[in-house]
Amino acid sequence: MAAAPHEHRLVVGIDLGTTNSLVATIRHGLPEVLVDEAARPLLPSIVRYRADGVVEVGQDAQQHQATDPRNTIVSVKRFMGRGVKDVEHVENLPYDFVDAPGMLQLRTAAGVKSPIEVSAEILRVLYRRAGAALGGDLVGAVITVPAYFDDAQRQATRDAARLAGINVLRLLNEPTAAAVAYGLDTAAEGIYAVYDLGGGTFDISILKLTKGVFEVLATGGDSALGGDDFDHRLYCWALEQADLSLLPPEDVSLLTIKARAAKEALSSRSNAILQARLAGGKWINLTIGADAFAAMTQHLVQKTLEATRKALRDARLKASDVQGVVLVGGATRMPHVRRAVGDLFGREPLTDIDPDKVVALGAAMQANLLAGNRAPGDDWLLLDVIPLSLGLETMGGLAEKVIARNSTIPIVRAQEFTTFKDGQTAMAIHVVQGERELVRDCRSLARFELRGIPPMPAGAARIRVTFQVDADGLLSVTARESTTGVEAAVTVKPSYGLSDDEVARLLRESMGAADSDMRERALREQQVDAKRLLDAVRIALAADPDLLNDEERAEIDARVHDVEQHVDGSNADAMHDAVEGLSRATDEFAARRMDRSIRAALSGRRVDELTK
Amino acid sequence: MPIQDNHFALFGLPTQFAVDERALEEAYKRVQGQTHPDRFAAATAAERRVAMQWAARANEAFQTLRSPLRRAAYLCELNGAPIEAESNTAMPGAFLAQQMQWRELLDEARASADRVRLQELDDELAAVRTATLAQLESGLDQARDFRAASALVRQLMFIEKFGDELSAVAETTAAGAG
Numbered sequence: 001m002a003a004a005p006h007e008h009r010l011v012v013g014i015d016l017g018t019t020n021s022l023v024a025t026i027r028h029g030l031p032e033v034l035v036d037e038a039a040r041p042l043l044p045s046i047v048r049y050r051a052d053g054v055v056e057v058g059q060d061a062q063q064h065q066a067t068d069p070r071n072t073i074v075s076v077k078r079f080m081g082r083g084v085k086d087v088e089h090v091e092n093l094p095y096d097f098v099d100a101p102g103m104l105q106l107r108t109a110a111g112v113k114s115p116i117e118v119s120a121e122i123l124r125v126l127y128r129r130a131g132a133a134l135g136g137d138l139v140g141a142v143i144t145v146p147a148y149f150d151d152a153q154r155q156a157t158r159d160a161a162r163l164a165g166i167n168v169l170r171l172l173n174e175p176t177a178a179a180v181a182y183g184l185d186t187a188a189e190g191i192y193a194v195y196d197l198g199g200g201t202f203d204i205s206i207l208k209l210t211k212g213v214f215e216v217l218a219t220g221g222d223s224a225l226g227g228d229d230f231d232h233r234l235y236c237w238a239l240e241q242a243d244l245s246l247l248p249p250e251d252v253s254l255l256t257i258k259a260r261a262a263k264e265a266l267s268s269r270s271n272a273i274l275q276a277r278l279a280g281g282k283w284i285n286l287t288i289g290a291d292a293f294a295a296m297t298q299h300l301v302q303k304t305l306e307a308t309r310k311a312l313r314d315a316r317l318k319a320s321d322v323q324g325v326v327l328v329g330g331a332t333r334m335p336h337v338r339r340a341v342g343d344l345f346g347r348e349p350l351t352d353i354d355p356d357k358v359v360a361l362g363a364a365m366q367a368n369l370l371a372g373n374r375a376p377g378d379d380w381l382l383l384d385v386i387p388l389s390l391g392l393e394t395m396g397g398l399a400e401k402v403i404a405r406n407s408t409i410p411i412v413r414a415q416e417f418t419t420f421k422d423g424q425t426a427m428a429i430h431v432v433q434g435e436r437e438l439v440r441d442c443r444s445l446a447r448f449e450l451r452g453i454p455p456m457p458a459g460a461a462r463i464r465v466t467f468q469v470d471a472d473g474l475l476s477v478t479a480r481e482s483t484t485g486v487e488a489a490v491t492v493k494p495s496y497g498l499s500d501d502e503v504a505r506l507l508r509e510s511m512g513a514a515d516s517d518m519r520e521r522a523l524r525e526q527q528v529d530a531k532r533l534l535d536a537v538r539i540a541l542a543a544d545p546d547l548l549n550d551e552e553r554a555e556i557d558a559r560v561h562d563v564e565q566h567v568d569g570s571n572a573d574a575m576h577d578a579v580e581g582l583s584r585a586t587d588e589f590a591a592r593r594m595d596r597s598i599r600a601a602l603s604g605r606r607v608d609e610l611t612k
Numbered sequence: 613m614p615i616q617d618n619h620f621a622l623f624g625l626p627t628q629f630a631v632d633e634r635a636l637e638e639a640y641k642r643v644q645g646q647t648h649p650d651r652f653a654a655a656t657a658a659e660r661r662v663a664m665q666w667a668a669r670a671n672e673a674f675q676t677l678r679s680p681l682r683r684a685a686y687l688c689e690l691n692g693a694p695i696e697a698e699s700n701t702a703m704p705g706a707f708l709a710q711q712m713q714w715r716e717l718l719d720e721a722r723a724s725a726d727r728v729r730l731q732e733l734d735d736e737l738a739a740v741r742t743a744t745l746a747q748l749e750s751g752l753d754q755a756r757d758f759r760a761a762s763a764l765v766r767q768l769m770f771i772e773k774f775g776d777e778l779s780a781v782a783e784t785t786a787a788g789a790g
Contacts, residue, residue, distance in 0.1 A: 009654075139654075170650070170653060210641075213641050313783070366650075369650065370654065371653070371654060372653075372654050381641065381644055381645055381648055381650070382648075382650060383644065383648075407671075408675070410649060410664045410667050410668045410671065411668050411671055412665070412668040412669075412672070413672075468664075468668070470649065470664055471648070471649040471650065471664065471667070583657075586658075587656075587657070588658070590656050590658035590659050591658040591659070591662045593659075594652075594658070594659045594662040594663065595666075598646055598647055598662070598663070598666050602622070602643060602647075
């Protein structure tokens, strides 16, 4: 119920990037990126599945990118919440795709893997790194996602974290995380733009920073545009120059790696050499100039500028209203990108904080705040938005918007519909996300049916469809018919790829060998949680006894007794059931107490005045 | 304790059209400071649910009050004169004539990519918008004629929609020229 007395809770921020991933935390009051045993902060977001079942992650996997491309998954973030048809240049990718409903999968030497499982491997390595560095049990993590990620991509990210055994404190938008790191570092105030060009995604967010409040005014972007596309352009150029066409997967990987290296070299030099020895023995030896590279990728830069203008328009601001432009993401190291952004805003962009690290640092700061490690008054408020409109399919395949893009979250909005046939007892509901008018141009998030509507003449039923987007930007939809008092209702959380049961199964599998250790530890954690719950309930009962009637009170007392019986025992199942029972019994009580305390805070009166 | 009965009361503001924007924004941020789910990330599911509902409520209230159009519509609704834009499309003849004239001007300016005429149209629209808002304020706060105000709100809805169209055209015209 109430938060436990203050203790410093160990939490981290994780930037799960397309190219590289990082984990950061707050130590001794300062944010820092945690490094691996070789003192490397960046973990390449690469996972290799070996036939012997061993999974390699990061630099270990990277070494095999060119020799074992089919089993070495790079840029998996691009596949999160996506089907095969959504992936650009799929013919150039060395993977063996399996098109599954909702989300593609990859066939590897260790079996078929979903992008969620691949991402979970990366998260697990980072979380373990943090646990070792901090020397204690972590309470949870803030995981960052591109602001422009849609619901499918966000759900997939959260599922990956769950699969890695991570308690997700919040999904945080990457540019917002950068703004937090930046704003807190410099005490900036005013209108800021965060231009975030990562390995595979582009975000632009316009924020208003005032004392202690980070308010996102508008966000825009492209969740399939990033540094990878610049590499790909250079790769295609190399093919043309060397007069090559279809290459075996090994050569595709090799040449992509070389293209990336050339691109990176061009950030500090005016020429780069692209040299490779292909599988057939053929040598490639090319020189590329910075100007030529800028020219061949100008259309990509242009796309980011268009999205930026659109975000400004949505925020009802002009480029000149922006007081500072923060560059985030490794791809913003390209000089022609910097120039273009500088020209658009008419000012030199800010790069004071390492563009590779700023997101993870901001996520760590937010995690620290969410964990309650900061004193009241010494905190801040984040007001973020939903990047894409949410709506429903209506007659004629049209999408009707229920929540507009750039609405501040959390948000709850309802729309009423009616039946169009006499005696209609069911209604199909199709939830979509996107800005286009036609349903087929939007992303389909969920389809479900509301059944059990009492037969009525056409147009008499009132079906209320409620959309709720929480602070993680995740959607749930409820449909309800209540004219006749016979209530038909259904709630749907769109799900992509993995069900709760599947997550549980995969978690069990991944624990495997250390099973008995895990069980021992789980029991200890359970005991601690049970005691914490007992304390909280006792405090709550003493503080607000008037919020319960006699019957409710008796039920809670009985459930408290139940937990007391099992809390020191070793029967994990019995303890689990007792704790569940007490949580359920106190759920409504907790909600009422919370409601009272918020009302009191809003009216500026003290709780004891209210009860009178 | 019915202090949060309407959006104005939630922010401690008088229930009227004229609003102190600064006070509104400060009140909103104060309320969010108390209710935002980030304040309750470590709380139980029940507490997080309540926080989410309150925060969503505050967002809805703020978005409604900060937009003059939505604020006026909300006041009309509170006072028994809902807007019903879909079913009630009746507009005064003079306004309809003006609408048609604007539309012709926009089509011409679009066809000829005439930025000067677009700007003139934009200025005119802004002037009419300002005048309509002034009329709304006296209608809602002084005369308290909510039925008349709701007709004005419908006109304002058209003006804002047309304004969006106009900026879209201006945007493409500017991009084409630049």
